[in-house]
Amino acid sequence: MRLLELFRRQPPSAQVAKERLRIIVAQERSARGGPDYLPLLRRELLEVIRRYFNIDADAVHVNLDRAQGHDVLELSVALPETGAAPDLTRRAR
Amino acid sequence: MTEIMVVTSGKGGVGKTTTSASIACGLARRGKRVAVIDFDIGLRNLDLIMGCERRVVYDFVNVIHGECTLRQALIRDKRLENLYVLAASQTRDKDALTAEGVQRVLDELAADGFDYVICDSPAGIEKGAHLAMYFADRAIVVVNPEVSSVRDSDRILGLLASKTMRAEKGNGGVHEHLLLTRYSPRRVATGEMMSVGDVKEILGLDVVGVIPESNDVLTASNAGTPIILREDSIVSHAYEDAVARLLGESVPLRYVEEPRRGFFARLFGT
Numbered sequence: 439m440r441l442l443e444l445f446r447r448q449p450p451s452a453q454v455a456k457e458r459l460r461i462i463v464a465q466e467r468s469a470r471g472g473p474d475y476l477p478l479l480r481r482e483l484l485e486v487i488r489r490y491f492n493i494d495a496d497a498v499h500v501n502l503d504r505a506q507g508h509d510v511l512e513l514s515v516a517l518p519e520t521g522a523a524p525d526l527t528r529r530a531r
Numbered sequence: 532m533t534e535i536m537v538v539t540s541g542k543g544g545v546g547k548t549t550t551s552a553s554i555a556c557g558l559a560r561r562g563k564r565v566a567v568i569d570f571d572i573g574l575r576n577l578d579l580i581m582g583c584e585r586r587v588v589y590d591f592v593n594v595i596h597g598e599c600t601l602r603q604a605l606i607r608d609k610r611l612e613n614l615y616v617l618a619a620s621q622t623r624d625k626d627a628l629t630a631e632g633v634q635r636v637l638d639e640l641a642a643d644g645f646d647y648v649i650c651d652s653p654a655g656i657e658k659g660a661h662l663a664m665y666f667a668d669r670a671i672v673v674v675n676p677e678v679s680s681v682r683d684s685d686r687i688l689g690l691l692a693s694k695t696m697r698a699e700k701g702n703g704g705v706h707e708h709l710l711l712t713r714y715s716p717r718r719v720a721t722g723e724m725m726s727v728g729d730v731k732e733i734l735g736l737d738v739v740g741v742i743p744e745s746n747d748v749l750t751a752s753n754a755g756t757p758i759i760l761r762e763d764s765i766v767s768h769a770y771e772d773a774v775a776r777l778l779g780e781s782v783p784l785r786y787v788e789e790p791r792r793g794f795f796a797r798l799f800g801t
Contacts, residue, residue, distance in 0.1 A: 450722020455678050456729045463685045463733055470689045 476500055483513070491517055533641035535648045536777075537667040537705075539691075541683030543654030545675045546712035549748060550770075551651035552580045553759035554671065557774030559614035560759075563646040566605065568636075569619035570663035571653035572627050578618045581608065582755025592620035595632030601639050610760065625658060633662050656690060665695050669706045669777075671739060675713050676725040681733060684709075688734065708739035710773060715744045720789040727787055740773025742766055743786040 469476065480500040487493060497516040502509055538551040548569075555567035568591060569577035578584040589604035594617070601617075608614035617636075620627060640648050652663035664670060670691050674684045691698070691705045698704050711727055718724035727741055747764035751757065759770040765786050772782045 452676075452719070452722050452725045452729065455725055456733065459678055459681050459733050462682060466682075466685065467689070470693075 473502065476502060483515075487515060493518060533637075533645050533648060534669065535637060535650065535667050536669045536671060537650040537652055537664045538671045538673060539652040539660065539664055539687055540654065540673040540680070541656065541660075541687040542675075542680045545673050545680050546742070546748075547654070547673050548577050548580050548651055549752065549758060550671065550673050550710060550712065550742075551577060551649050552757035553767075553770040554774060554777070555614060555647075555649045556608075556611060556757045556759050557771055558647050558649075558777070559608070559611040561774065561778070562613070564613045564644060565647045565649065566615045566617060566640050566645050567649040567651060568617040569651050570628070570659045571619050571651065572625075572659050573619070573621060573623055574653065575619040575621055577651050578606075578616065579755060580752055581616050581757060583608070583616055583618075584755070587618045590618045590620040591636070592622055592624075592627040594636055595627070595629065601636060601643075628658060628662050630662060630665065634666060637666055656686065660687075661690070661694060664691055664705070667691075667695060667705050668697065669708065671708050671710050671777075672734075672736065673710050673712055674730060674734070676711060676719075676727075676730055681725070681730060685734060688736075707736055708777070709734060709736035710740045710742065711738065712742040713744045714741050714787065716787055716789040719787075727784065738784070739776045740769060741784055741787050742769045742773075 480498055483500065484493070484495065484498045487498065493515065497518075499512075499514045501512040501514075503512060536554070538547050538554065540547050548571075551567055555565050559565045567577065567581070569575055570591075571577075572592065575587075575590070578587050583606050586606050589599040591604070593599045594601050594604045605615040605617055608616065637648060650663040650667065653659040664687075672684050672687060672691075674680050688707060691707060695705050709731060711730060714727070715724055719726045727738055731738055743765055745764060745766045747761060747766050748758050751761050751764070751766075758764060758766045759774075761767050769786055772785060775782045
């Protein structure tokens with residue numbers, strides 16, 4: 439630790455690594471064991487919704503819940519605050 | 532009873548072969564009868580790390596194809612009499628390994644009275660890696676304290692929990708251990724490297740060993756001596772501790788703390 443670094447406080451990079459890993463590992467674990475088509479379904483949904491809204495890649499959540507006797511496919515799409523109006527130029531295509 | 536142990540990681544270059552060689556030697560040195568098998572078909576390397584590359588006549592695929600007996604293909608270690616190496620083949624044929632063939636070799640090793648079979652997995656999640664883990668009772672997951680290695684290991688943990696015989700048959704699953712390599716207590720102390728605790732927390736595994744970063748690993752591999760046999764190196768001690776833990780002994784972790792430095796040493800960054 440050099441003298442200057444004593445006064446410069448950034449979050450240690452190891453902590454950043456740990457936080458990033460915690461999130462991605464949890465996300466990948468939750469997708470594990472689910473049917474293989476879920477990621478594809480999510481990607482295709484994203485493509486369709488993007489024809490109307492300008493949304494981020496992580497705005498679409500697809501989740502399959504197994505309850506007794508029936509499965510529930512849960513979709514949630516977070517729309518952008520400003521871009522709620524459909525983008526008509528792209529829709530016309 | 533033969534125990535099958537896979538050394539795996541997902542990511543390449545993290546120390547699977549170094550670990551396989553040292554764990555095999557460590558177990559053999561404690562009187563166990565051990566066979567260590569290279570599953571990296573097409574990219575044989577365990578023979579170099581074990582220092583027996585010039586004695587390879589027959590390999591794993593030859594045995595599976597019935598071109599020689601298992602006894603002919605097993606290379607007896609020159610340093611430890613109850614240690615044997617089965618080399619990978621250099622064939623480019625990806626389908627050279629079959630589940631039935633691998634099972635036949637493992638069954639024969641068990642019938643021959645081996646205590647441990649160490650399966651040195653190739654990197655990746657292809658066939659070689661799949662077959663290396665499929666019959667395992669235990670898994671040593673080798674991880675560097677670095678983001679891509681940790682993430683890939685978690686992927687491997689998912690496969691161990693689903694694509695192994697123990698998982699499919701539902702008899703308790705594969706017993707998994709974490710082995711951290713290239714650990715630098717100094718960089719952990721300065722916050723540049725994730726600690727043992729961090730990695731353990733993310734992956735949720737028990738730690739069977741922490742191997743410090745050291746130049747000794749390269750010099751040992753240059754010479755074809757498994758690093759555990761270099762008694763003057765702290766890496767050797769760390770692997771010896773890991774072997775003891777695998778055998779159920781309780782040994783405290785060593786070489787995970789940076790020795791405390793004085794005020795002036797820290798101030799001027801020596």
